[in-house]
Amino acid sequence: MTHDQLTHDRAIEETGRPDIACLASTVISVINDKSDEGSQTIRPSMLRKMVSDCLSKTGHDAELLLSNLRDNRLVPEQLIDIYIPEAARTLGLMWAEDEITFAQVTIATARLQGLLTLLAIPWFTRISDPEDQISILVSLQVDDTHTLGPHVAIAQLRRLGASVRVLFGADSQTVVQMLSEDTYDLLMFSCSDTGALATIATMVRQIRYLTPDCPPVALGGLVLDLTDRVKERTGADLVTSDVRVAYKLCEKKRPKLKTVAK
Numbered sequence: 001m002t003h004d005q006l007t008h009d010r011a012i013e014e015t016g017r018p019d020i021a022c023l024a025s026t027v028i029s030v031i032n033d034k035s036d037e038g039s040q041t042i043r044p045s046m047l048r049k050m051v052s053d054c055l056s057k058t059g060h061d062a063e064l065l066l067s068n069l070r071d072n073r074l075v076p077e078q079l080i081d082i083y084i085p086e087a088a089r090t091l092g093l094m095w096a097e098d099e100i101t102f103a104q105v106t107i108a109t110a111r112l113q114g115l116l117t118l119l120a121i122p123w124f125t126r127i128s129d130p131e132d133q134i135s136i137l138v139s140l141q142v143d144d145t146h147t148l149g150p151h152v153a154i155a156q157l158r159r160l161g162a163s164v165r166v167l168f169g170a171d172s173q174t175v176v177q178m179l180s181e182d183t184y185d186l187l188m189f190s191c192s193d194t195g196a197l198a199t200i201a202t203m204v205r206q207i208r209y210l211t212p213d214c215p216p217v218a219l220g221g222l223v224l225d226l227t228d229r230v231k232e233r234t235g236a237d238l239v240t241s242d243v244r245v246a247y248k249l250c251e252k253k254r255p256k257l258k259t260v261a262k
Contacts, residue, residue: 042082046072050087050115054108055100062114076119080155084112088148113148120155134162134250137184137215141200142169146192146222149241153190153220156243162250172206179207184215185250189236192222201234208235216253218246 046069053065069079088109095105136157140150157164165182167174175187187207189200200219208214218238224230231239238249 041078042086043072043074046074047083047086047090050083050112051090051094051108054087054091054111055104060111062111062118066115066118077159080116080119080152080159084116084148084152087112109148113151116148116151116155120151120158134160134186134247134254135182135184136162136164136186136188136246136250137167137175137178138164138188138190139167139170139175139203140190141193141196144190144192144196149192149221150190153241153243157247160243160247162247172203172210175203175207176210179211179214185254186218186246187215188218188220188246189234190221191219194223194227197223197227197230197233200236204235216249218249220246 050065050069053060066079069083074083091100091105091108094100095102100108138150138154140147154164154166165178165184167178170178178184179187189203191197191200204217207217216237217235218240219230219234219236220239220241224239224241230236238246240246
């Protein structure tokens with residue numbers, strides 16, 4: 001058993017909160033390039049700087065931090081795909097080992113999300129041919145406190161060229177209304193709490209019943225590291241934390257949809 005897994009198990013035992021403890025051993029349910037090349041290019045000094053700055057008690061200047069990271073030849077893709085998730089994982093480990101408080105983790109994670117917002121701006125306005133652009137509707141669960149991972153995934157989907165609309169705490173009727181007002185290639189749920197799976201399962205059934213041309217349904221998030229049989233329990237067509245897999249599903253389904261339309 002690895003050190004990370006031991007820390008993860010200890011945190012669950014001591015807190016009774018596996019949804020929080022999961023931060024100690026996973027990179028918050030996002031695509032994180034762990035190829036040999038990606039692992040070798042991460043620079044510990046830059047990771048330490050990011051974590052230290054986000055934990056600072058004397059002030060945090062997001063734009064100044066990003067400027068410094070860029071001066072050290074780190075590009076937005078690296079920061080979003082590798083450094084921000086790895087910084088979140090480091091914070092989780094520090095909390096599980098009693099090096100920092102949960103309040104500090106919460107504040108630092110919010111700061112990481114602020115960095116993400118600044119980094120993702122260029123892709124929010126990406127221009128694509130509407131006829132060719134994949135469109136995805138993302139639904140985040142009400143009271144879900146783990147929002148960093150989904151926002152990283154959303155930024156990555158937009159970088160791939162997808163048009164992404166996000167709903168926060170929407171019920172089935174709201175999702176059905178959105179699906180009736182526009183055409184989407186994928187409906188994606190993000191979940192970090194096993195207790196929310198039953199709610200999502202009910203929503204999926206209702207949405208499919210009320211939406212004749214319901215797009216494929218995908219589900220990702222921290223919950224995938226907390227329990228099993230998520231696909232069977234929710235009725236989702238796809239369960240993954242890799243946005244590339246979700247994007248490829250859209251590409252695979254689109255030609256079939258166009259053929260039917262003709």
